[in-house]
Amino acid sequence: MQKRPLLAIALTAAAALALTGCSAGSSGSSTDDGKVRVVASTNVYGDIAHTIAGDAVEVTSIMSDPNQDPHSFEASAQSQLAISKADILIENGGGYDDFMETLRKGAKNSSQKVLNVVDISGKKPVDGELNEHVWYDFPTVAKFAGELTDALSAADPSQKSVFEKNAAAFTEKLDALEKKESDLKSRYAGEGAAITEPVPLYMLQAIGLEDKTPEDFSKAIEDGTDVSPAVLQQTLELFSNHTVKLLAYNEQTSGPETEKVLAAAKQAGVPVVPVTETLPSGKDYIGWMNANVDAVATALGE
Known part of the structure; x- marks a missing residue:
């Protein structure tokens, strides 16, 4: 049902030039301290990432103010910098957060793992319409949790058992939500x-x-x-x-x-x-x- 990109981008020319200097030519690991960094377009996916990753991973949400109108959101130069350092990017997709694609291209970090939740859902437009609000669909969120667990485990194999345990607990709670809906x-x-x-x-x-x-x-x-x-x-x-x-x-x-x-x-x-x-x-x-x-x-x- 989505017809327009929900979130807009506002980066000044000066900020964009400064960030190009920070991120140009980066490849492989985005940082040198060994810390896995996840950047999510909204705090919905940021919270899920933190739940599964625990304290082993640094999670940043681009849009996190609950009082912010998503339709008037403006990504900042700080957002671009965070994305340039990310190992895993989480975007909703489906036209909801197209700003992530733009910021990702500016980051020039070819080694990043990108998780597009609409793509993970497998949902397709019907008569040209797609409801992109897939975080309200619990089977989709369960699929996303599995993909995220795999990405985190690949980024930090030493924490794989922790990620899998946390993901299992999270998925069990999703199952309980689906049971409520079914009842x-x-x-x-x-x-x-x-x-x-x-x-x-x-x-x-x-x-x-x-x-x-x-x-x-x-x-x-x-x-x-x-x-x-x-x-x-x-x-x-x-x-x-x-x-x-x-x-x-x-x-x-x-x-x-x-x-x-x-x-x-x-x-x-x-x-x-x-x-x-x-x-x-x-x-x-x-x-x-x-x-x-x-x-x-x-x-x-x-």
């Missing part, structure tokens, strides 16, 4: 849900909920374009007609149309499930996703 699906499959953007759609679908939102509405919100009055009215009627059991509302990107939808849901007594694209402060990935699934369950009447 909810057995009771609520076919119920309607509304979204402002397709951020949590993989989770809602795993629970068996049907997205009733007019596609032109969520597409316009994600693309940052205007919603036609007719489409907005169709969306508002989902709540006044009680067609949906809940509204999944992206708190990190809002505007006049989404605020009207939020108000309509509240007025109709339809539960609102707030969602975000990046990890909230004080949460780890598993805790965050447990809270999201539990919020959906509560909204459904559990």
Whole structure:
């Protein structure tokens, strides 16, 4: 469903020239201290990397401020420098974080291992549309955890057993999340849900909920374009007609149309499930996703 790169890049010419001097011609190990360095596009993947790697690896997340609107994010010269020193790069892919590709090309570090999570997922566009928010899809995250464990083990074989043990514990928790989704699906499959953007759609679908939102509405919100009055009215009627059991509302990107939808849901007594694209402060990935699934369950009447 993604139509535009979600994150923009802003590097001044002077900073870019300075960083070219730092990174040009680098190959092989990115640093001389033996420390494995992982750089992730967002703190979602950074947290997963830290969970699996533990203290044996240095992990940096390019976008880590939970109050940052992902649509207006600007990568800095410091981000370029971090990428130039990375041994493993984690990007979402699917057009979500194209800034990583640009920064990676500027880093000129040919030995880096790049993990593209959309590629790892195996998901393909359907009718030209791809929902790139794959971190809400637990089977994809499990695949990514396996690929990351292999990459970390190759980078530091002495810690392989630690990485594998941590990954096994993480995957077990993902299995528990999938079980929660399956239990909810057995009771609520076919119920309607509304979204402002397709951020949590993989989770809602795993629970068996049907997205009733007019596609032109969520597409316009994600693309940052205007919603036609007719489409907005169709969306508002989902709540006044009680067609949906809940509204999944992206708190990190809002505007006049989404605020009207939020108000309509509240007025109709339809539960609102707030969602975000990046990890909230004080949460780890598993805790965050447990809270999201539990919020959906509560909204459904559990």
